[in-house]
Amino acid sequence: MMFERPKTGQKALLVHLDFPGTDFESDRAEFIELARSAGADVLDVIGGSRRQPDPGLFVGSGKAEEIAAAAAACCAELVIFNHTLSPSQERNLERALKARVVDRTGLILDIFATRARSHEGKLQVELAQLQHMATRLVRGWTHLERQRGGIGLRGPGETQLETDRRLIRGRIGSLKRQLEAVRGRRARSRVARSRRQVPTVSLVGYTNAGKSTLFNALTGDGVFASSQLFATLDTTVRRMPLQSGEPVVVADTVGFIRELPHDLVAAFRATLEEARDAALLLHVIDASDAERMDRIAQVTAVLGEIGAERAPTLEVFNKIDLRPGETARVDRDEEGVVRRVHVSARTGDGLELLRAAVAERLALAPQERELVLPASAARLRAQLFAQRAVLEESTGDDGSYHLRVSLPPAQLQRLCRDAGLGELAGAADGPGATH
Secondary structure, three states, rough: OOOOOOOOOOEEEEEOEOOOOOOOOHHHHHHHHHHHHHHHEEEEEEEEEOOOOOOOOEEHHHHHHHHHHHHHHHHHEEEEEEEOOOOOHHHHHHHHHHEEEOOOHHHHHHHHHOOOOOOHHHHHHHHHHHHHHHHOOOOOOHOOOOOOOOOOOOOOOOOHHEEEHHHHHHHHHHHHHHHHHHHHHHHHHHHHHHHHOEEEEEEEEEEOOOHHHHHHHHEEEEEOOOOOOOOOOOOOOEEEEOOOOOOOOEOOOOOOOOOOHHHHHHHHHHHHHHOOOOEEEEEEEEEEOOOOHHHHHHHHHHHHOOOOOOOOOEEEEEEEOOOOOOOOOOEEEEOOOEEEEEEOOOOOHHHHHHHHHHHHHHHHHHHEEEEEEEEEHHHHHHHHOOOOOOEEEEEOOOOOEEEEEEHHHHHHHHHHHOOOOOOOOOOOOOOOOOO
């Protein structure tokens, strides 16, 4: 028999098991912080170790009995697992523990639901929640509990579960269409910025690395920033002044975390594309975090999921004010290219070094540009093709070449000067323009 699932409750018993190849203590500390970020009242943490998950209960029958006894003793209203549970494991555990069970994915989704503020963010979170719910077969839609029937409606009908599934599928389809429209608007905004020669710099990093604080410091904006996991979800784009006076926009994106649910990555695709299509990524790293190397690997993995693993990246080691003796500085590789900047977003130490580094790296980063070259510039056209810089080409009525190219600005300037076309003034805006 199924027990009556508690509809509410914040008193939580946490379960975190040690599997081979994991950092038990670090993962446990992050798990507790995640639960508290969701508003849970953490009563206790049950530990243990296994070589591999149990197919039925994930934890095994003996450990399940231990968890059930602990939950009953401390009057826990829910049990949260720091692991991804299959739908059958979640149902089996609820029967065995006589308590509501939430896995790591459900916990992160819950945090996202409480933090989303913009219309887009709420759509993204709802989509991820419904996609997760659809695999759980949970009858959580209480307004659908009435049975179908009545004059003209009698017959085989459909079960409550089928009704829920159908309505969830319909809502998921509606959300995807709305988010596709959002994706289109973002794409058009990026194209407009590209045509105006305004490069985008995207902040990425592990959650709580200080991205929003750095964003505020660089742009003078007032995005909410707090020392907690997933303090902000909604992408914000603002202009950032550079010493050269060149216009640059900065995008603050959602923070990453270990085992970020795939449903969330898919739902936030429109937002994360700001990172994928950026001229430069600022990978913000908490310099005071002892686990920073592992955090870097986790962020790199998520960037790979969204197709941004090859994007030009500048590492920003933030929070140097929390490391005694640490000073603001710039690290370069053997070729003299800036690879890392050490700053404190909270105190402002090193921010000018960071702005200078961004300007320097953007000069080396490929940027899309539209050119109109006269027929006499056939040699320059050939050079651009030889460097595989031409993305699109058409020919004007006067024999001019209309090109869309992707090259670092400094390199494009040099090629144009060598071809006798002078300095590159800007994007082409009509036939006969020479840039």
